[in-house]
Amino acid sequence: MIGALALAFADILQRDAQAKAPEPGPAASAITLIGHVPGLSIERLRRALSLSHSGTVRLVDRLVADGLAARFSAPDDHRAVALRLTPLGETTCSAILSARQTGLASALAILTSEELQEFGNLAAKLLRGLVSTEDHAYRICRLCNYTACLDCPVEAELA
Amino acid sequence: MIGALALAFADILQRDAQAKAPEPGPAASAITLIGHVPGLSIERLRRALSLSHSGTVRLVDRLVADGLAARFSAPDDHRAVALRLTPLGETTCSAILSARQTGLASALAILTSEELQEFGNLAAKLLRGLVSTEDHAYRICRLCNYTACLDCPVEAELA
DNA sequence: ATTATTATATGCTTAGAGCATACAAAATCG
DNA sequence: CGATTTTGTATGCTCTAAGCATATAATAAT
Secondary structure, eight states, X not given: OHHHHHHHHHHHHHHHHHHHXXXXXXXXXXXXXXXXXXXXXXXXXHHHHTOOHHHHHHHHHHHHHTTSEEEEEOSSOTXXXXXXXXXXXXXXXXXXXXXXXXXXXXXXXXXXHHXXXXXXXXXXXXXXXXXXXXHHHHHHTTTOOXXXXXXXXXXXXXX | OHHHHHHHHHHHHHHHHHHTSSSSSTXXXXXXXXXXXXXXXXXXXXXXXXXOHHHHHHXXXXXXXXXXXXXXXXXXXXXXXXXXXXXXXXXXXXXXXXXXXXXXHHHHTTSOHHHHHHHHXXXXXXXXXXXXXXXXXXXXXXXXXXXXXXXXXXXXXXX
Protein backbone atom coordinates (compact mmCIF):
# COMPACT_ATOMS: atom_id res chain seq x y z
CA MET A 1 0.00 0.00 0.00
CA ILE A 2 2.86 2.33 0.80
CA GLY A 3 4.46 1.04 -2.40
CA ALA A 4 1.34 1.88 -4.36
CA LEU A 5 1.39 5.41 -3.01
CA ALA A 6 5.04 5.79 -3.94
CA LEU A 7 4.33 4.65 -7.50
CA ALA A 8 1.35 6.96 -7.75
CA PHE A 9 3.35 9.95 -6.56
CA ALA A 10 6.31 9.08 -8.74
CA ASP A 11 3.95 8.81 -11.71
CA ILE A 12 2.63 12.28 -11.01
CA LEU A 13 6.11 13.74 -10.70
CA GLN A 14 7.38 12.08 -13.86
CA ARG A 15 4.31 13.00 -15.85
CA ASP A 16 4.29 16.65 -14.83
CA ALA A 17 8.03 17.00 -15.21
CA GLN A 18 8.23 15.30 -18.59
CA ALA A 19 5.39 17.41 -19.93
CA LYS A 20 7.69 20.42 -19.68
CA ALA A 21 10.81 18.63 -20.88
CA PRO A 22 11.97 18.44 -24.51
CA GLU A 23 11.67 14.65 -24.55
CA PRO A 24 10.39 11.84 -22.37
CA GLY A 25 12.68 9.87 -20.11
CA PRO A 26 15.48 11.24 -17.97
CA ALA A 27 15.79 14.59 -19.75
CA ALA A 28 13.68 16.41 -17.16
CA SER A 29 15.82 15.08 -14.31
CA ALA A 30 18.98 15.98 -16.19
CA ILE A 31 17.82 19.55 -16.63
CA THR A 32 16.88 20.06 -13.00
CA LEU A 33 20.11 18.43 -11.82
CA ILE A 34 22.25 20.67 -13.99
CA GLY A 35 20.16 23.59 -12.84
CA HIS A 36 20.85 22.81 -9.24
CA VAL A 37 24.51 21.88 -9.63
CA PRO A 38 26.01 24.17 -12.26
CA GLY A 39 29.28 22.71 -13.47
CA LEU A 40 28.06 19.15 -12.95
CA SER A 41 30.14 16.61 -14.86
CA ILE A 42 28.74 14.07 -17.26
CA GLU A 43 29.96 11.25 -15.06
CA ARG A 44 28.13 12.53 -12.00
CA LEU A 45 25.06 13.12 -14.08
CA ARG A 46 25.35 9.57 -15.35
CA ARG A 47 25.37 8.15 -11.84
CA ALA A 48 22.41 10.27 -10.79
CA LEU A 49 20.39 9.12 -13.78
CA SER A 50 21.55 5.49 -13.65
CA LEU A 51 22.33 5.53 -17.34
CA SER A 52 25.20 4.13 -19.37
CA HIS A 53 28.00 6.49 -20.19
CA SER A 54 27.19 6.73 -23.88
CA GLY A 55 23.53 7.20 -23.09
CA THR A 56 24.39 10.16 -20.90
CA VAL A 57 26.70 11.69 -23.49
CA ARG A 58 23.97 11.44 -26.11
CA LEU A 59 21.39 12.88 -23.74
CA VAL A 60 23.68 15.86 -23.14
CA ASP A 61 24.23 16.14 -26.92
CA ARG A 62 20.47 16.49 -27.34
CA LEU A 63 20.10 19.03 -24.54
CA VAL A 64 22.87 21.07 -26.15
CA ALA A 65 21.29 20.72 -29.59
CA ASP A 66 17.99 21.91 -28.11
CA GLY A 67 19.74 24.96 -26.72
CA LEU A 68 19.01 24.03 -23.13
CA ALA A 69 22.50 23.25 -21.86
CA ALA A 70 26.10 23.93 -22.77
CA ARG A 71 29.40 22.16 -22.23
CA PHE A 72 32.29 23.98 -20.62
CA SER A 73 35.67 22.74 -19.59
CA ALA A 74 35.87 22.00 -15.89
CA PRO A 75 38.49 24.31 -14.37
CA ASP A 76 39.81 21.75 -11.88
CA ASP A 77 39.88 18.72 -14.16
CA HIS A 78 40.66 19.17 -17.81
CA ARG A 79 39.15 15.82 -18.73
CA ALA A 80 35.75 16.61 -17.34
CA VAL A 81 32.91 18.55 -18.86
CA ALA A 82 31.21 21.23 -16.79
CA LEU A 83 27.54 21.37 -17.69
CA ARG A 84 25.47 24.50 -17.38
CA LEU A 85 22.00 25.53 -18.37
CA THR A 86 21.47 28.23 -20.97
CA PRO A 87 18.89 30.93 -20.22
CA LEU A 88 16.38 28.83 -22.16
CA GLY A 89 17.41 25.86 -20.06
CA GLU A 90 16.81 27.86 -16.88
CA THR A 91 13.33 28.70 -18.07
CA THR A 92 12.63 25.06 -18.84
CA CYS A 93 14.02 24.04 -15.47
CA SER A 94 11.70 26.43 -13.67
CA ALA A 95 8.75 25.17 -15.68
CA ILE A 96 9.57 21.57 -14.77
CA LEU A 97 9.94 22.36 -11.09
CA SER A 98 6.75 24.35 -10.82
CA ALA A 99 4.73 21.76 -12.72
CA ARG A 100 6.11 19.11 -10.42
CA GLN A 101 5.24 21.20 -7.40
CA THR A 102 1.69 21.84 -8.54
CA GLY A 103 0.91 18.20 -9.15
CA LEU A 104 2.39 17.13 -5.84
CA ALA A 105 0.59 19.83 -3.91
CA SER A 106 -2.78 18.88 -5.31
CA ALA A 107 -2.18 15.26 -4.38
CA LEU A 108 -1.30 16.30 -0.83
CA ALA A 109 -4.17 18.77 -0.51
CA ILE A 110 -6.43 16.14 1.02
CA LEU A 111 -4.39 16.09 4.22
CA THR A 112 -4.95 18.51 7.07
CA SER A 113 -2.00 20.70 7.95
CA GLU A 114 -1.30 18.55 11.03
CA GLU A 115 -1.35 15.40 8.94
CA LEU A 116 0.87 16.98 6.33
CA GLN A 117 3.28 17.99 9.02
CA GLU A 118 3.35 14.50 10.45
CA PHE A 119 3.68 12.92 7.01
CA GLY A 120 6.60 15.21 6.26
CA ASN A 121 8.32 14.26 9.50
CA LEU A 122 8.02 10.57 8.74
CA ALA A 123 9.15 11.11 5.17
CA ALA A 124 12.21 12.96 6.43
CA LYS A 125 13.08 10.13 8.79
CA LEU A 126 12.71 7.56 6.02
CA LEU A 127 14.81 9.65 3.67
CA ARG A 128 17.61 9.97 6.17
CA GLY A 129 17.63 6.21 6.52
CA LEU A 130 17.74 5.64 2.79
CA VAL A 131 20.47 7.96 1.60
CA SER A 132 23.92 6.46 1.59
CA THR A 133 26.25 8.14 -0.90
CA GLU A 134 26.34 11.55 -2.50
CA ASP A 135 25.56 9.95 -5.86
CA HIS A 136 22.49 8.39 -4.37
CA ALA A 137 21.44 11.74 -2.94
CA TYR A 138 21.65 13.30 -6.39
CA ARG A 139 19.57 10.46 -7.73
CA ILE A 140 16.87 10.76 -5.10
CA CYS A 141 16.72 14.53 -5.40
CA ARG A 142 16.81 14.47 -9.19
CA LEU A 143 13.49 16.24 -9.49
CA CYS A 144 13.67 18.29 -6.31
CA ASN A 145 13.12 21.97 -6.10
CA TYR A 146 16.13 22.80 -3.98
CA THR A 147 15.24 26.41 -3.46
CA ALA A 148 11.89 25.34 -2.01
CA CYS A 149 13.35 22.52 0.08
CA LEU A 150 14.85 24.14 3.14
CA ASP A 151 16.30 21.85 5.78
CA CYS A 152 16.71 19.05 3.25
CA PRO A 153 17.03 15.80 5.24
CA VAL A 154 19.12 14.23 2.48
CA GLU A 155 21.67 17.03 2.71
CA ALA A 156 21.62 16.83 6.49
CA GLU A 157 22.23 13.11 6.46
CA LEU A 158 25.27 13.42 4.22
CA ALA A 159 26.82 16.20 6.24
CA MET B 1 10.93 16.19 0.06
CA ILE B 2 7.85 13.99 -0.07
CA GLY B 3 8.46 13.83 -3.81
CA ALA B 4 12.03 12.71 -3.23
CA LEU B 5 10.84 9.95 -0.96
CA ALA B 6 8.30 8.82 -3.54
CA LEU B 7 10.99 8.66 -6.22
CA ALA B 8 13.32 6.78 -3.89
CA PHE B 9 10.67 4.23 -3.02
CA ALA B 10 9.54 3.88 -6.61
CA ASP B 11 13.17 3.32 -7.62
CA ILE B 12 13.46 0.53 -5.08
CA LEU B 13 10.26 -1.10 -6.26
CA GLN B 14 11.17 -0.89 -9.92
CA ARG B 15 14.69 -2.11 -9.37
CA ASP B 16 13.72 -5.09 -7.25
CA ALA B 17 10.81 -6.01 -9.49
CA GLN B 18 12.74 -5.70 -12.73
CA ALA B 19 15.56 -7.81 -11.38
CA LYS B 20 13.18 -10.76 -11.36
CA ALA B 21 11.48 -9.92 -14.66
CA PRO B 22 12.59 -11.22 -18.08
CA GLU B 23 13.30 -7.70 -19.33
CA PRO B 24 13.45 -4.15 -18.03
CA GLY B 25 10.54 -1.78 -18.35
CA PRO B 26 6.89 -2.57 -17.81
CA ALA B 27 7.23 -6.37 -18.05
CA ALA B 28 7.30 -6.83 -14.29
CA SER B 29 4.13 -4.82 -13.84
CA ALA B 30 2.45 -6.70 -16.66
CA ILE B 31 3.24 -10.02 -15.03
CA THR B 32 1.94 -9.05 -11.61
CA LEU B 33 -1.18 -7.50 -13.12
CA ILE B 34 -2.01 -10.62 -15.12
CA GLY B 35 -1.26 -12.64 -12.01
CA HIS B 36 -3.75 -10.68 -10.00
CA VAL B 37 -6.43 -10.40 -12.66
CA PRO B 38 -6.48 -13.67 -14.62
CA GLY B 39 -8.33 -13.15 -17.87
CA LEU B 40 -7.18 -9.53 -18.11
CA SER B 41 -7.54 -8.14 -21.62
CA ILE B 42 -4.74 -6.50 -23.58
CA GLU B 43 -6.67 -3.24 -23.66
CA ARG B 44 -7.02 -3.07 -19.88
CA LEU B 45 -3.39 -4.00 -19.51
CA ARG B 46 -2.53 -1.25 -21.95
CA ARG B 47 -4.33 1.34 -19.87
CA ALA B 48 -2.72 0.13 -16.65
CA LEU B 49 0.74 0.34 -18.17
CA SER B 50 0.14 3.59 -20.06
CA LEU B 51 1.54 2.10 -23.23
CA SER B 52 0.47 2.30 -26.85
CA HIS B 53 -1.65 -0.53 -28.15
CA SER B 54 1.04 -1.99 -30.36
CA GLY B 55 3.55 -1.70 -27.57
CA THR B 56 1.29 -3.73 -25.32
CA VAL B 57 0.66 -6.38 -27.97
CA ARG B 58 4.41 -6.76 -28.50
CA LEU B 59 5.04 -6.92 -24.78
CA VAL B 60 2.49 -9.72 -24.49
CA ASP B 61 4.10 -11.42 -27.50
CA ARG B 62 7.37 -11.44 -25.60
CA LEU B 63 5.83 -12.71 -22.39
CA VAL B 64 4.21 -15.52 -24.36
CA ALA B 65 7.48 -16.27 -26.17
CA ASP B 66 9.22 -16.44 -22.81
CA GLY B 67 6.67 -18.96 -21.62
CA LEU B 68 5.36 -16.68 -18.88
CA ALA B 69 1.88 -15.92 -20.16
CA ALA B 70 -0.67 -17.32 -22.59
CA ARG B 71 -3.46 -15.87 -24.66
CA PHE B 72 -6.97 -17.31 -24.40
CA SER B 73 -10.17 -16.21 -25.98
CA ALA B 74 -12.31 -14.18 -23.60
CA PRO B 75 -15.58 -16.06 -23.05
CA ASP B 76 -17.75 -12.96 -22.87
CA ASP B 77 -16.16 -10.99 -25.71
CA HIS B 78 -14.82 -12.84 -28.69
CA ARG B 79 -12.71 -9.91 -29.79
CA ALA B 80 -10.78 -9.73 -26.57
CA VAL B 81 -7.80 -11.72 -25.42
CA ALA B 82 -7.88 -13.25 -21.96
CA LEU B 83 -4.37 -13.25 -20.54
CA ARG B 84 -3.22 -15.80 -18.01
CA LEU B 85 0.08 -16.68 -16.44
CA THR B 86 1.65 -20.05 -17.09
CA PRO B 87 3.06 -21.97 -14.12
CA LEU B 88 6.43 -20.44 -14.93
CA GLY B 89 4.75 -17.06 -15.04
CA GLU B 90 3.26 -17.66 -11.59
CA THR B 91 6.69 -18.47 -10.24
CA THR B 92 8.10 -15.30 -11.77
CA CYS B 93 5.20 -13.30 -10.40
CA SER B 94 5.85 -14.57 -6.89
CA ALA B 95 9.53 -13.78 -7.21
CA ILE B 96 8.76 -10.23 -8.31
CA LEU B 97 6.31 -9.66 -5.49
CA SER B 98 8.55 -11.01 -2.79
CA ALA B 99 11.58 -9.08 -4.04
CA ARG B 100 9.48 -5.96 -4.07
CA GLN B 101 8.26 -6.68 -0.57
CA THR B 102 11.74 -7.28 0.80
CA GLY B 103 13.14 -4.04 -0.57
CA LEU B 104 10.21 -2.01 0.68
CA ALA B 105 10.30 -3.59 4.13
CA SER B 106 13.97 -2.83 4.60
CA ALA B 107 13.39 0.79 3.62
CA LEU B 108 10.58 1.02 6.17
CA ALA B 109 12.47 -0.79 8.91
CA ILE B 110 13.79 2.44 10.34
CA LEU B 111 10.34 3.43 11.58
CA THR B 112 8.94 2.30 14.90
CA SER B 113 5.76 0.26 14.72
CA GLU B 114 3.71 3.27 15.84
CA GLU B 115 5.29 5.43 13.16
CA LEU B 116 4.73 2.76 10.55
CA GLN B 117 1.11 2.53 11.60
CA GLU B 118 0.68 6.28 11.32
CA PHE B 119 2.50 6.42 8.01
CA GLY B 120 0.24 3.70 6.66
CA ASN B 121 -2.85 5.56 7.76
CA LEU B 122 -1.76 8.72 6.03
CA ALA B 123 -0.76 6.78 2.92
CA ALA B 124 -4.19 5.18 2.84
CA LYS B 125 -5.89 8.55 3.07
CA LEU B 126 -3.75 9.95 0.28
CA LEU B 127 -4.41 6.92 -1.89
CA ARG B 128 -8.15 7.21 -1.44
CA GLY B 129 -7.92 10.80 -2.58
CA LEU B 130 -5.88 9.95 -5.63
CA VAL B 131 -7.72 7.06 -7.18
CA SER B 132 -10.38 8.02 -9.65
CA THR B 133 -11.11 5.27 -12.18
CA GLU B 134 -10.69 1.53 -12.18
CA ASP B 135 -8.00 1.86 -14.85
CA HIS B 136 -6.14 4.21 -12.59
CA ALA B 137 -6.46 1.76 -9.71
CA TYR B 138 -4.89 -0.96 -11.82
CA ARG B 139 -2.10 1.42 -12.71
CA ILE B 140 -1.37 2.43 -9.14
CA CYS B 141 -1.52 -1.15 -7.91
CA ARG B 142 0.52 -2.48 -10.81
CA LEU B 143 3.21 -3.84 -8.52
CA CYS B 144 1.04 -4.58 -5.51
CA ASN B 145 0.98 -7.85 -3.68
CA TYR B 146 -2.79 -8.18 -3.49
CA THR B 147 -2.76 -11.22 -1.26
CA ALA B 148 -0.69 -9.31 1.29
CA CYS B 149 -2.73 -6.10 1.00
CA LEU B 150 -5.85 -6.67 3.04
CA ASP B 151 -8.24 -3.76 3.36
CA CYS B 152 -6.84 -2.14 0.22
CA PRO B 153 -7.82 1.54 0.34
CA VAL B 154 -7.85 1.73 -3.45
CA GLU B 155 -10.39 -1.05 -3.68
CA ALA B 156 -12.44 0.50 -0.90
CA GLU B 157 -12.49 3.87 -2.64
CA LEU B 158 -13.77 2.40 -5.89
CA ALA B 159 -16.52 0.39 -4.20
C1' DA C 1 58.66 7.60 -15.99
C1' DT C 2 55.62 4.12 -16.71
C1' DT C 3 51.24 2.30 -15.75
C1' DA C 4 46.58 2.43 -14.26
C1' DT C 5 42.51 4.90 -13.69
C1' DT C 6 39.09 8.29 -14.81
C1' DA C 7 36.28 11.29 -17.96
C1' DT C 8 34.61 11.84 -22.35
C1' DA C 9 33.43 10.79 -27.24
C1' DT C 10 31.79 7.92 -31.06
C1' DG C 11 30.73 3.90 -34.22
C1' DC C 12 27.72 0.11 -34.13
C1' DT C 13 23.77 -2.53 -32.99
C1' DT C 14 19.36 -3.36 -31.16
C1' DA C 15 15.22 -3.51 -28.21
C1' DG C 16 11.19 -1.44 -27.55
C1' DA C 17 8.12 2.28 -28.37
C1' DG C 18 4.80 4.81 -31.46
C1' DC C 19 2.01 5.57 -35.88
C1' DA C 20 -0.71 3.94 -39.50
C1' DT C 21 -3.34 0.42 -41.21
C1' DA C 22 -6.19 -3.77 -41.39
C1' DC C 23 -9.63 -6.82 -39.69
C1' DA C 24 -13.04 -9.10 -36.72
C1' DA C 25 -16.45 -8.85 -33.12
C1' DA C 26 -19.72 -6.16 -30.64
C1' DA C 27 -22.64 -2.27 -29.94
C1' DT C 28 -25.52 1.29 -31.67
C1' DC C 29 -28.82 3.34 -34.44
C1' DG C 30 -32.05 4.10 -38.01
C1' DC D 1 -33.30 -6.32 -38.68
C1' DG D 2 -29.59 -4.35 -41.54
C1' DA D 3 -26.06 -0.69 -41.76
C1' DT D 4 -22.76 2.06 -39.35
C1' DT D 5 -19.78 2.98 -35.56
C1' DT D 6 -17.08 1.61 -31.94
C1' DT D 7 -14.01 -1.50 -29.63
C1' DG D 8 -10.25 -5.01 -29.25
C1' DT D 9 -6.22 -7.17 -31.63
C1' DA D 10 -2.65 -7.77 -34.85
C1' DT D 11 1.14 -6.29 -37.85
C1' DG D 12 4.19 -3.58 -41.05
C1' DC D 13 7.06 0.34 -40.70
C1' DT D 14 9.98 3.73 -38.63
C1' DC D 15 12.73 5.76 -35.22
C1' DT D 16 14.63 7.06 -30.84
C1' DA D 17 17.20 6.17 -27.16
C1' DA D 18 19.72 2.75 -24.86
C1' DG D 19 23.80 -0.39 -24.40
C1' DC D 20 28.50 -2.39 -25.82
C1' DA D 21 32.96 -1.92 -27.54
C1' DT D 22 36.56 0.94 -28.57
C1' DA D 23 39.45 5.14 -28.78
C1' DT D 24 41.68 9.23 -26.75
C1' DA D 25 43.13 12.62 -23.44
C1' DA D 26 43.96 14.01 -18.74
C1' DT D 27 44.95 12.71 -14.11
C1' DA D 28 46.54 9.60 -10.44
C1' DA D 29 49.38 6.00 -8.71
C1' DT D 30 53.47 3.20 -8.44
